[in-house]
Amino acid sequence: MRYRGYGPQEGTDLIPEHIQVTVELPDPSSPDCRAVNSILARVGDKWSILIIVLLGDGPKRFNEIRRTVSGISQRMLTLTLRGLVRDGLVTRTVVPTTPPRVDYELTKLGSTLWEAVEPVCSWARGHVNEILSSREQFNEKAENKPDGMSYLADSTEGAAEARPGSLSCCP
Secondary structure, eight states: OEEEEEOOOTTOOOOGGGSOEEEEEOOTTSHHHHHHHHHHHHHHSHHHHHHHHHHTTSOEEHHHHHHHSTTOOHHHHHHHHHHHHHTTSEEEEEEOSSSOEEEEEEOHHHHHHHHHHHHHHHHHHHHHHHHHHHHHHHHHHHHTOTTSOOSSSSTTTTOOOOOTTOOOSOO
């Protein structure tokens, strides 16, 4: 284990018993740490979260998911759903019809993830105007820098901008 000691903050009184405070940091190469990192990578990626939110309303067919989650390719949707099924978050049910129908639904475990993600969606809905305003202010400052250089090559790069038909945390 690695340890990191923290000293007293400026302006705080020292209590002799609390002079040496140590925080135990987990070993990043431990199997537990690697397992947690792989789980966070799965549930934290852009497409997985959107699919989990979408399936929170009930089972959906592959093409329904594809139409609702704009911007996702068929291959990426297939890979993401396969990973969610592999991790036990989503079930895949093939209905023997002509043509075959495939439904995806949250498992009990996937529903617990949805319960964790839904408050983040609620927060986003409640603060969307503040975030958009902050982005506008940032962009204006970047455009008005005296040296002509912006903070970022494209300040909206990677941002999930609202598009007609795009899935969001909004009902």
